[in-house]
Amino acid sequence: MKIEILCTGDEILTGKTVNTNYSYIARRFTDNALQVSWGTTVGDDRESLILAFQQASQRADAVIVNGGLGPTVDDLSQEVAAYAAGVQLELHDAWAERLKAYYESRGRQMPQNNIKQAMLPAGCEFIDNPVGTACGFAVTINQARFFFTPGVPHEMRRMIDDQILPRILQLSGLTVVTRLKRFHSFGIGESRADQLLKDIEALASDHSVKLGFQSHFPQLETKLAAIGKDQRTLDTVLAPLEAKVRECLGNFILCEDDQTLEGTIAEALASVNGTLATIEMTTGGSISQRLTGNGSNPALVTSTVSQDLQQLAQTTGLNTATLDSNGAKVLAEALRTRSGASHALVSLMAPDDADDSRNFGADVFIAIASPTGTKVRTSRLIGGRKWVAMGATELSLDCLRRYLLGLPVDEKIDFEQH
């Protein structure tokens, strides 16, 4: 089945907005064992839209059109869809009522031009939008089924997931269910993970699972896209593959599916009613920022960011004699006592005395203290200032996760000098 994505709008065409809608739609299809074969971008221009619809209708079985469903005159998707399908636009009463009710519930009268959003091609299939004023719809043009979706990202995502994907799966003739199992890891590079897992697809004897990777630098996402006749079959087919991934990537797996490293740390800390104080050097506040997310994490009581030991001592009153693993240990224990937090994380760094380049590196000294004792981790990272700071941030957070979960904090990662 040939599927195309057709994105409309001057903001996308001119590059003013990066087209993340395209990548979301394509990824969701790929994750569901469907293949996208072509992408088109055109502006809010009648002639281009007509030509794009015609050409897509001759290449594809299904076309997802994104954007152009708004209330203003430059939103042309309904009009061009009706023209290309050879029908008239007509008022969709139920959606018109919903629009009016939507505005009334907000104490406003519906602007006159919003009624345009309820003018749909005659005979089209209506597709609900529970979170916005642009409904979707589907029409057939030549040999292809066209699905129209709104340009507002969260409205588009909801419609793709809840409405479009099931319809496309049905159209594809596959009477199947799909599942995407995801593992997030840190410390194993994509090429080594690929090598470690190269035989894994064979564990599903019917070739119903596809292995994939996505880099979210410095984390790696390992994906198992499974397809089967029902959920029970997927459970059975996926079980040995999931076990194999857990075996191969081991302690390097940070979390699975929608979980995050930060969330895993927060949960582990909460399970012991813990609180945390941190000191970071030369990672510029990244550790603190990662732990606080959008500015609030009640378990993180305080963070200090410093460029050198002397200033750190001056600000915190905590004396650290040496920039090494013992210095980190002493500092973590002193920080824990001083702050009153149950746990303290200290991440120190001794950067090379050199200009930034791909050979620039730093020694990193991480210490974590709690009532049960202190653990230290040293590492040499290389790859330029930016990468060293990112690597030290991720390594510090991963050590904290490992510490809280009782895992070894000193397993070597692929990204450090051995």
Added chain:
Amino acid sequence: MKIEILCTGDEILTGKTVNTNYSYIARRFTDNALQVSWGTTVGDDRESLILAFQQASQRADAVIVNGGLGPTVDDLSQEVAAYAAGVQLELHDAWAERLKAYYESRGRQMPQNNIKQAMLPAGCEFIDNPVGTACGFAVTINQARFFFTPGVPHEMRRMIDDQILPRILQLSGLTVVTRLKRFHSFGIGESRADQLLKDIEALASDHSVKLGFQSHFPQLETKLAAIGKDQRTLDTVLAPLEAKVRECLGNFILCEDDQTLEGTIAEALASVNGTLATIEMTTGGSISQRLTGNGSNPALVTSTVSQDLQQLAQTTGLNTATLDSNGAKVLAEALRTRSGASHALVSLMAPDDADDSRNFGADVFIAIASPTGTKVRTSRLIGGRKWVAMGATELSLDCLRRYLLGLPVDEKIDFEQH
């Protein structure tokens, strides 16, 4: 002149990689008064590539092809270009020599398959790549001139700017030069800026300047794209428009062109041999991270990130009685004395006691101390936790800029409650 962008590669087609190359190329053309009329994305698939080349060659005058110039078997751009242009591939001796020299200079022998990168369509126009192993080239297919560029972003960007744009401008028949003048501001929303500057294009009587905006939330970029017969003409035409932008956006302009807010602060601080200590509350380390960039800013001596006043006092030993503008003032002065820094920035926040929603807000108290005195700024920000944290970060940095440049720190911004 009709220009198209044709992006190739499975990573882009499947959405694994967000297509930022497309938006870069389109934006650079738009910035230079050239219009992109169509975008196409296809995978590493011979049949799709041939069809895409044919269709583009019938619609456009110029086509930028991105990607597919690598050494591996799935890189098909040269081969399909030769096929579509009706010529053979042949070895480009000079590029083959450059490739060999490139590897030799790194003490390695060139892998056998890299010679593929010097196999170009017979009679093509060679386009240099000074920073990588994939050279560019141009061929004519039907009515359109096709320009082939590498997929590696920094190689693509350099080739577009230095090699492709001048060629397209020449092809377009315009014997002109272009310039993009940019202003970065904070505090004025896009719609108000549009309103303030709505008559500005008329100041260039020959319609040779186009006004545009790009949101880099919460900053706004205001762009003047000028086109003229030579640089002197551009100077003359742009001067009154630049003056008008500076007049209308006033102190809200953070910096111009390639400058950044962080860079402006660093420069102003360096000009007085200044150093800085910061305390931030509920912005989670963002202020520190922005100031340190990739982990290093010798002028930033120390930062403390805290969730509440009590913990702050416990960690720093600095007592703050009240969460208000006076508390911020007292704290900034104490921090300056304690840290030994010439300047201290304190950003405190009293968030609403409410769940996160679009109505969630916070009172922000910012104080900046130096030997010349202390200034405070209070503000109420609304719009949800994430936006409030971003807004407080930007406002704190902007206040520091204003303080250092001797500008008023208390001009109201569009994003706060008045």
